[in-house]
Amino acid sequence: MTEALGLTSARWKVIGVIALSNSGLTVPGIARVLGQSRQAVQRITDVMVTDGLLSYQTNPKHKRSVLVVLTEEGKTAYQALRDVQDPWAIRNTEDIPIEDLDAGLRLVHRLIQKFDK
């Protein structure tokens, strides 16, 4: 799904997190949201900045830890992604009772919470 847009799943995740934030996130911040190491995120964002999807912005609250924001190209990619993914998600779930999906989601959350302990 991401391939047609020139993205990969890892970049998709990063774009998604940033798109849902208001004023940009630091690299370690993105890592915390994704539950990944900051080093892994750093590598991805560096490449994405090179590719023009993201840009680093001065962080008024921290001298070294810059904020990661979407460029116009990044925002376009995010929207293109949504235009593909949303219909896909609907297509694959529309014939399943909402109660079933909800119960499944609650079960998964419950298990995750147990595993984190």
Place this chain on the structure above:
Amino acid sequence: MTEALGLTSARWKVIGVIALSNSGLTVPGIARVLGQSRQAVQRITDVMVTDGLLSYQTNPKHKRSVLVVLTEEGKTAYQALRDVQDPWAIRNTEDIPIEDLDAGLRLVHRLIQKFDK
């Protein structure tokens, strides 16, 4: 969980597949069961043979594609794994109604089947 046994999750997966087979599997066969590339499995099994967990056995049905079998050390590791994982699985699910777990499993299977289409 695997770390204490000197294993990794990738090796765990391979051992599990082989343990459930009767007379050994070929590398591409393991890959098909796991839904992974044969190259990825080949790399893992090569290391595991070096480490003494697996051994390659002549395949009467194929000159080049050998069978992968568990060594005694491999069987011991598998059992040690089960001794840790089974209680863990029970511990994390015993207070959840079996109907809920079953419904969740059916939902996941249903979604996977949709995604595969």
Place this chain on the structure above:
DNA sequence: CGACCTATGTCAGCATGTTGTCATTTGACA
């Protein structure tokens, strides 16, 4: 039997993720 497609082994390059280490910046606290 020979041609041809498929399966397999093998090597290479790449993407994604982890952990460990060390220097530097931040921020809280005595």
Place this chain on the structure above:
DNA sequence: TGTCAAATGACAACATGCTGACATAGGTCG
């Protein structure tokens, strides 16, 4: 204000996975 722990950046080593490519073995069909 000085100290010190936590957070961050940066680099390295490694594990796991993918795809592509090429040669060889297996099996089917004319």
